[in-house]
Amino acid sequence: MSSTSDDWSTTCVQSLPVGCVAFNLTNTVTATCAGCFCILYTTSDGKRKATLEHTDDLVSAFFVEQDKLVTITKCGEMVEWTSSGDTFSQVSSHKLTNFPVKKAFYLREEERCVLVVDHETHITVENVMQDRSLTQIAQLPAGLSPEQISVTSSFVTYCSGKEVFAIPTDGNPMVPASSYLCKTHIEGFGDRNAANVFVRITALGDTIAATLSIGRVYVWSHVSQKGIQDSAFSVHWHKVAPSLVLTPFGGLLSAGAETVLCKFTLSGAGRPSMLPHLAAPVRDLSISEDASHLAVILEDNSVHVVITSSMTLLSSLQTVVTCDRSLNTVFCSDPLWPGALVMNGKPGSLQWIDCEKSLTRQQVSFSLENVADGDMSFTGITSTFPDVERVFFLDSVVVTLEQIINFDEDHKRLRFWKRTKGDEMTVQLLDSFIVPKDTVSISGTTSSSTGYEKIVLSIMSSGKVNVWIPHDEGARFKLDPTRHLDRRYAFHAGSTVHNGMWASAHPEGENNTDAVIVWDTSEMREVEALRADGRVHSVEFDGKGHLVCATDKSVRCWRHVALRFEFLWVVEQSLRVHVSRLGAFAWSENTVIEFDAETAAMKNSFSLESPILDFVAIAHDDLTVLVTAKTEKGLYFAHPRASLKKSEEKSSSTAKTPFAQLAPVKPSSSQKNAEAALRPAGKAAAMRLLEGPAHTLPPISHIAPLFISHCLAPPLRE
Structure with a gap:
């Protein structure tokens, strides 16, 4: 939208x-x-x-x-x-209906659409008639998920608990109503046997397949004749319940947490054909009408098309990666990849999103471990994996703060990765350090702070700060033994390091009020303490000498002048704020305001369709600012409508000095080689400039360069 x-x-x-x-x-x-x-x-x-x-x-x-x-x-x-x-x-x-629709089927042999409608107290399965009215063909119990229901032209089937049911549809009296009760009991499973229930079901033609939580798949064929009182056969290749699809040629395809796609024959003979080593666990499967193509939806939201006859990959669709098992804490930009939003990808990875085209451009793993397997906790298999909690980009180095998921460790990992020149998405581990478990943030010197020392800060919730510096000509990193902060004040927010200064917010007194401390990072000494009047949400430099702080009561701004911070303005309103060299933005609920950091004057505003959870501005290129917001309904991006006009204006603009305004240099006036640039103007051409009345003479800014070049000696030829 x-x-x-x-x-x-x-x-x-x-x-x-x-x-x-x-x-x-x-x-x-x-x-x-x-x-x-x-x-x-x-x-x-x-x-x-x-x-x-x-x-x-x-x-x-x-x-x-x-x-x-x-x-x-x-x-x-x-x-x-x-x-x-x-x-x-x-x-x-x-x-078609005022009740929520859970699922829809299209039965091609009858050219009929069937809806599964949720009435809260029960679920109905209804035919869509030609006049777009609905006719009920079955009623199911409430609480079923879409994966537990399937429909064919002859019957409706669903699974609930340890039972599978097949209900004949109206007009098919030859199909008997039947059900199957699973009595499987696994020794050593204990109380988990009660939770070993049917969770997925699929049906095609006269065949039904359903899977238990434990991964065993039951298949019933010739349902219209025999019903499903007895199971025809079962297979057990998976550790937990997989996704299932049936083919019209007697095949069953399944895939799940093991990152392997399996193709069985319904006869049960032989081992299945497999497509192993998928990039992530499989979340769902969808097959084409002729069963020649299979869409494999992975846990990370990537979609891949597989040729079923050869079990080979045909293509991968352009999507944005999302994964429920991953952390959702990274939301920033990358100075070496303009226009990209950086977020968590699949477990242990970061992704670079092209917001304008709604696709993940690149996904890079920072785990160095196998994190592909999905959730198999039901069977007692706990998957532990490192995931990226925070990231900071320091020139050609990526710094990650990582924590272990599903395992209570007493530490986290701070890692430094070198990016390959010319291929920024290829990273190589430089150093890895163990840091305390209460490390909550990392920061460092911004790319715009030219001429200042490049450092990285790791900040703990207690307020302790460690400084990391490059050594061996930038090939390694180490802990600075002399610079650190040991003050025990709770850390609430911090800025990036700009021009050798870092700002942090800590509690002051007992009135829910914070103080913003500005530090000189060359010695990690306190430069100035600024009163924030409230609990600080964020504090940041805008790259132009302003420090902006947002609290639960107000937004304040100071200007760095002559080694001091001069108070500029305060807005007595609780707003969230994002400032950077690209601009200053404030938001509340779903409204975003662009403002001037110098005067607090509002420049523009716009609204989104959902409350904003996080916000970042990205330099799409040198001319366009692209802002991205994380909301309850997904990601949104916004850009100035006049961005194209700005690019045209910049291509013809020059430095705003008095001399530049006298004679702006056009890009097309640059010469192709040094000899042409030094060649003096022709004498006749220079004289013609002075012809005519005085009021028609060209401006002096145009005559002077020609006069000077006319006086120059011709270039020496070698």
Whole structure:
């Protein structure tokens, strides 16, 4: 979704988890549902070709014809789209129900759409008729997840607890209602046997497959004849419940936490074919109509298309990485990659997001360990892995603060990584240090602080600060033995190191009031103490001599003048603030204000559709500021509407000095070689400048350079 203010344009980044995937009849186009967006890709290369926006979140999408797509929203709206080349246009929209829709199926053999509708007290399965009315065909108990329900042309099947049920639909009296009760008991599993229930089910034609939490898959065939009182056979290749899809040719595909895709035959003969070493655990599977293509949705929200006959990867779709198991603490920019937002990726990794194109440009692992396996805690397997809690970019070095997930260690890791010149996404470990467990933040010298010592600070919640410096010509890092802070005052917020100064906020007295301390990092001595009047949320330098502090009561600004900090202004309002060399921004709820750090005057404002959780400004290039906000409904980015005009203005602008204004130098006037630049002007051309009346003569700023060049001797030729 996008909106505009007078000077800013805001757009939603399509970063929400992918919910379902569908292929068109020739498998040339792949459709994915993410939030309220249906995104269409070219299957062969994974590139985006169109984005269809809806007013509500989507639950399903399917192609009813080669060029006709139907989408179903959570609020019960059915939208029909047609395509002409790469353009999709909306044909119709119908409100089918006022109750939430959990899932939708399209039964191609009958050209019938079926909805699963949640009524809170129960769930109904309903046919969508040609007049867009609904007809109930089955009623299910409340509390079932979409993964526990499946529909075919003959029956509705679902799993609940240790039971699987098959209910014939109206008009199919030959299909008997039946159920299966699992009595599996695993020795040594103890109380977990009660939680070993059916969690996923799928059905196709006359076959049903369901999986237990323990990973065992039960398959029933010829359901219309035999029902499901007895299990035909079961397989157990997985440690925990996998995702399942059936093929019309007697195959079963499954994948889960082990990062392996398995292809079985329903006869149960032989070992399965496997596609191992996937980049992350598998969250869901979706198969094409002819079963030739399989969409594999990984835990990190990446989507990969696999050719089922050869079990080989065809393409990877362009998505934004999200992972529930990862930390969600990194939200910043990278000075060496303009325009990219840096966030946590899959466990142990960071990702660089192109917000304008809604895709992850790069994902880099900082773990040096195998963190691919998913959550297998149900079977007693606890996956521990290091994840990035904080990151700081120091010129060509990346500094990470890492903690171990699912293991109570008494320390964290501080690591220094060197970036490869020309390939900033290739990193090499320089040094790794053990730091106290209460280390909560890292900071360092900004890239704009030229001429100042490059240092890194590790800050503990108690207020103790350690200083890390490069040595061996920058090839290694070490703890500075002389510079540190041992003052035991709780740390609430801190800035980056700008021009040899670092600001930190600590409690002062017992009235919920903080003081901002400015430190000279060359000696780690206190330069000045500034009263903040409230609990500090953030404190930062803007790169132009201003220090801005936001508390729970106000926003204050000081200016650094003559070795002192001069108080400039205060706004008595609780606002969150982000300042940098790119500008100053304040926000409250879903409203963002751009302001002047010198005067506190508001420049512009814009609003988003959801309350803001975090905010950062990114230098898209030398001309454009791109701001990104993390909200409850995902990521949003905004940019000045006049950014294109600014680029044109800058290309023709020069330094604002009196001499430059007299004779601005145009870029096109630069000569191609030194000889041409030194060649004096022709005598006749110089004389013609003085022809005519005095009031028509060129300005002196134009005549003077020609006069000077006319007086120069010609260049010496070698």
